[in-house]
Amino acid sequence: MDLNQYMGMFLEESREHLQALNRCILDLESDPGNLSVLDEIFRSAHTIKGMSATMGFTAVAELTHEMENILDLLRKGTLQATPDIIDTIFKCVDTLEQLIESIGNNEENTVDTAPLIERLKALAKGEAPVSAPKTTQAASAPEQKVQSSQTTLTLTESEVSVIQEAKHKGLQAYEVQVGLRAGCLLKSARAYMVMSALDEMGDIIRSVPPVDDLEKENFELQFTVIIVTGEEGEKLQATLLSISEIDSALAVPIAISDAPAVEPAKTEAKPEVETPAVEEKHEKAPAHPSGDKKLRGGQSVRVDIDKLDTLLNLVGELVINKTRLEQIGLTHRLTDLVETIEQMDRVTTDLQNVVMKVRMVPVGQVFNRFPRMVRDLSRELNKEINLIVQGEETELDRTVIDEIGDPLVHLLRNSVDHGIEHPDERQAKGKNPVGEVRLIARHEGNNVIILVEDDGKGINPEVIKKKAVSKGLITQQEADKMDANEAVRIVFLPGFSTAEVVTDVSGRGVGMDAVKNKIESLGGMVDVETKINEGSKFKIRLPLTLAIIQALLVKVSEEIYAIPLGSIDSTINITQEDIKTIQNREVILLRGQIIPIIHLADVLNVPNQAAEKQEELFVVIVHLGEHKAGIIVDNLIGQQEIVIKSLGKLLAGIKVMAGATILGNGQVALIIDIGSLMQ
Amino acid sequence: MTEEVNYSDAEEQLVAFKLGREEYGVSILQVVEIKRMTDITRVPHTPDYLRGVINLRGSVLPVIDLKARLNLAAQPYSDDTRIIIVKVDEISVGMIVDAVSEVMAINHANIEAPQTNTSAVAANYISGVGKLENRLVILLNLEAIIGNNQEGKAS
Numbered sequence: 098m099d100l101n102q103y104m105g106m107f108l109e110e111s112r113e114h115l116q117a118l119n120r121c122i123l124d125l126e127s128d129p130g131n132l133s134v135l136d137e138i139f140r141s142a143h144t145i146k147g148m149s150a151t152m153g154f155t156a157v158a159e160l161t162h163e164m165e166n167i168l169d170l171l172r173k174g175t176l177q178a179t180p181d182i183i184d185t186i187f188k189c190v191d192t193l194e195q196l197i198e199s200i201g202n203n204e205e206n207t208v209d210t211a212p213l214i215e216r217l218k219a220l221a222k223g224e225a226p227v228s229a230p231k232t233t234q235a236a237s238a239p240e241q242k243v244q245s246s247q248t249t250l251t252l253t254e255s256e257v258s259v260i261q262e263a264k265h266k267g268l269q270a271y272e273v274q275v276g277l278r279a280g281c282l283l284k285s286a287r288a289y290m291v292m293s294a295l296d297e298m299g300d301i302i303r304s305v306p307p308v309d310d311l312e313k314e315n316f317e318l319q320f321t322v323i324i325v326t327g328e329e330g331e332k333l334q335a336t337l338l339s340i341s342e343i344d345s346a347l348a349v350p351i352a353i354s355d356a357p358a359v360e361p362a363k364t365e366a367k368p369e370v371e372t373p374a375v376e377e378k379h380e381k382a383p384a385h386p387s388g389d390k391k392l393r394g395g396q397s398v399r400v401d402i403d404k405l406d407t408l409l410n411l412v413g414e415l416v417i418n419k420t421r422l423e424q425i426g427l428t429h430r431l432t433d434l435v436e437t438i439e440q441m442d443r444v445t446t447d448l449q450n451v452v453m454k455v456r457m458v459p460v461g462q463v464f465n466r467f468p469r470m471v472r473d474l475s476r477e478l479n480k481e482i483n484l485i486v487q488g489e490e491t492e493l494d495r496t497v498i499d500e501i502g503d504p505l506v507h508l509l510r511n512s513v514d515h516g517i518e519h520p521d522e523r524q525a526k527g528k529n530p531v532g533e534v535r536l537i538a539r540h541e542g543n544n545v546i547i548l549v550e551d552d553g554k555g556i557n558p559e560v561i562k563k564k565a566v567s568k569g570l571i572t573q574q575e576a577d578k579m580d581a582n583e584a585v586r587i588v589f590l591p592g593f594s595t596a597e598v599v600t601d602v603s604g605r606g607v608g609m610d611a612v613k614n615k616i617e618s619l620g621g622m623v624d625v626e627t628k629i630n631e632g633s634k635f636k637i638r639l640p641l642t643l644a645i646i647q648a649l650l651v652k653v654s655e656e657i658y659a660i661p662l663g664s665i666d667s668t669i670n671i672t673q674e675d676i677k678t679i680q681n682r683e684v685i686l687l688r689g690q691i692i693p694i695i696h697l698a699d700v701l702n703v704p705n706q707a708a709e710k711q712e713e714l715f716v717v718i719v720h721l722g723e724h725k726a727g728i729i730v731d732n733l734i735g736q737q738e739i740v741i742k743s744l745g746k747l748l749a750g751i752k753v754m755a756g757a758t759i760l761g762n763g764q765v766a767l768i769i770d771i772g773s774l775m776q
Numbered sequence: 777m778t779e780e781v782n783y784s785d786a787e788e789q790l791v792a793f794k795l796g797r798e799e800y801g802v803s804i805l806q807v808v809e810i811k812r813m814t815d816i817t818r819v820p821h822t823p824d825y826l827r828g829v830i831n832l833r834g835s836v837l838p839v840i841d842l843k844a845r846l847n848l849a850a851q852p853y854s855d856d857t858r859i860i861i862v863k864v865d866e867i868s869v870g871m872i873v874d875a876v877s878e879v880m881a882i883n884h885a886n887i888e889a890p891q892t893n894t895s896a897v898a899a900n901y902i903s904g905v906g907k908l909e910n911r912l913v914i915l916l917n918l919e920a921i922i923g924n925n926q927e928g929k930a931s
Contacts (some may be wrong), residue, residue: 190780413834656817702820745867754821759834763831765817
């Protein structure tokens with residue numbers, strides 16, 4: 098069923114209901130016993146749940162479902178609407194907003210609802226709420242007072258003198274009190290529009306809260322600006338009210354009593370202007386306990402990733418054409434041209450770097466949400482855990498960043514749930530009762546390594562083997578043959594879970610193989626090292642980017658192929674005699690290791706193969722996980738950065754090829770997919 | 777090739793090209809551009825008629841040999857050989873033809889349903905035969921030749 102046509106409607110209605118929720122919860126907070134408000138909240142939540150379930154957005158549906166449970170208890174009177182519960186419900190609404198916005202933007206859902214759902218469940222059981230760590234919203238400007246047509250701010254001496262000076266010039270100072278509509282989604286944007294509108298009409302002297310806080314949405318629904326302007330108060334108000342989601346704007350002239358020279362024409366700036374006073378309830382409750390989630394440094398623009406891809410393609414084209422010009426210059430010995438192209442070379446290289454950098458995002462964007470998650474999880478599991486995050490500034494391609502969140506959540510949950518022991522158990526083992534989980538990102542060559550380490554109980558290979566055999570994932574014989582390292586890697590097999598009790602946190606047996614699949618689909622690898630009672634270390638290796646990779650160009654007969662450098666161990670020269678046969682398979686011996694060999698020309702059915710066999714052979718040793726193979730090619734051309742291009746629909750799914758790239762001379766070279774080559 | 781042709785609803789505009797001695801045509805609406813013969817990178821494990829891929833301004837485009845696809849006798853490429861780039865069912869493909877002759881308009885009334893004995897080409901690849909003075913132009917059904925409803929990946 099195609100639900101896309103209903104998407105717009107879904108988004109619109111959801112947003113409406115979320116606004117209604119925000120409004121009603123505020124009402125509920127001021128009047129906890131009000132059943133009709135509760136009913137309205139319940140209806141809105143129920144509608145959102147129904148719609149999202151129909152549309153298949155399970156995260157939204159699940160969250161609203163849990164929220165409903167709480168609301169139901171409130172309605173029955175089993176629970177009282179304590180500030181904690183209200184906070185939690187607000188948090189739900191915020192999270193729902195995020196979820197629905199990400200659906201609207203067609204983004205991968207990066208919001209983790211699980212901690213919230215657990216919290217709701219805990220509340221439903223009537224458990225004493227884990228005191229949620231407060232975000233910074235408490236810091237919102239303390240000066241805010243109930244709105245009136247009086248000025249509310251006290252002026253500093255320097256401000257008074259500025260205003261006096263302005264009066265001499267015939268300007269008037271106003272205190273502009275702006276109120277945003279309840280449930281306004283883009284508070285900072287609205288505030289910005291107000292500020293820039295005011296800025297056009299006069300000079301802003303001060304804003305309360307300060308502009309920084311406005312940008313970070315560190316305010317509730319009101320803010321106040323002092324401005325000196327030649328415009329009239331009414332004009333200010335009208336201008337501001339024309340900005341959407343502005344509920345009220347009140348410009349109160351500031352009278353300076355001891356102004357020496359009064360009587361400027363503009364003093365009649367109507368102090369009696371009446372604007373609809375903002376309803377009081379807006380002041381009472383925090384509308385968005387979202388706090389500091391939008392820390393921004395500098396100005397930025399959101400750009401569709403497709404546009405960046407196009408840009409990258411165009412730069413690639415430019416580089417190719419430059420190479421052609423270079424060749425023309427060289428063949429015709431045009432010194433001037435060659436010199437100019439050298440200049441151009443520098444520019445194009447810079448351009449390429451910049452375009453690549455534009456796509457890079459610090460991994461901290463994903464890491465940021467983990468401290469809170471680990472804290473919540475450890476509280477829930479009655480463990481004491483210290484999460485150490487390092488290398489947040491490490492940059493990865495945007496596409497990788499978007500995908501890496503879920504696998505990391507899985508790994509961290511596993512560490513917290515299965516890895517770290519309970520404090521008393523740790524003490525009995527002579528360990529620090531506070532467990533340590535480390536999340537580390539760093540560069541390593543052309544890869545980014547992300548480590549998830551814990552100092553917990555480690556993974557016991559014998560337990561793993563037993564479990565795997567009992568689940569029928571491997572046979573007893575296979576288990577007996579495995580060494581400890583191999584056994585531990587069983588955790589990545591589908592359908593494997595060691596948790597004695599299936600908990601909400603993890604242990605449904607879908608985790609680790611999903612992690613592995615995801616990371617491999619990103620062109621990365623995941624591995625695990627563990628020592629019993631010392632801890633486990635999950636190591637994720639990711640390519641910096643999915644669009645550009647380092648590759649080795651090789652020649653087979655007249656054809657050129659690219660082998661991704663990430664899969665290459667080394668290249669060696671051998672002679673025909675070095676090739677041995679074991680069980681009818683050709684192998685070579687490399688540092689005591691038997692490595693099967695693959696003739697690339699045969700696999701690719703390359704025509705016009707040289708009749709005589711070369712005496713000296715080039716072998717590219719590649720690896721896939723633990724397995725190695727030697728690929729025999731005719732010649733090595735060299736290492737090069739290549740832009741991966743898709744082969745298109747018609748050629749999708751062909752064997753052995755991972756894509757294509759365009760070489761400096763404009764020719765297309767195919768990229769070998771080591772994974773399928775080795776199978 | 778770009779001579780002015782009056783277009784009306786009653787007519788169909790065609791890009792006409794040669795395969796061997798026969799003249800073929802495809803609707804101009806399906807044609808993206810026409811290119812000279814260029815280096816083609818062979819793609820292993822694909823059907824014979826799929827000659828490989830070319831670089832079309834930075835994107836990778838598969839190219840089929842139309843004569844091989846239609847089981848016509850092969851002939852070495854010459855200076856007249858062209859690649860007609862067409863887009864069918866969102867798939868862009870280059871088709872190698874012996875020569876491109878012209879853009880022509882054919883009145884719908886002059887297009888006949890295909891008869892089995894018109895050409896050596898299998899009947900389901902032909903959507904009709906256009907008659908123009910003393911010429912016959914075989915109209916190809918590109919949907920069947922390269923579109924979604926053909927088994928292009930079978931080797």
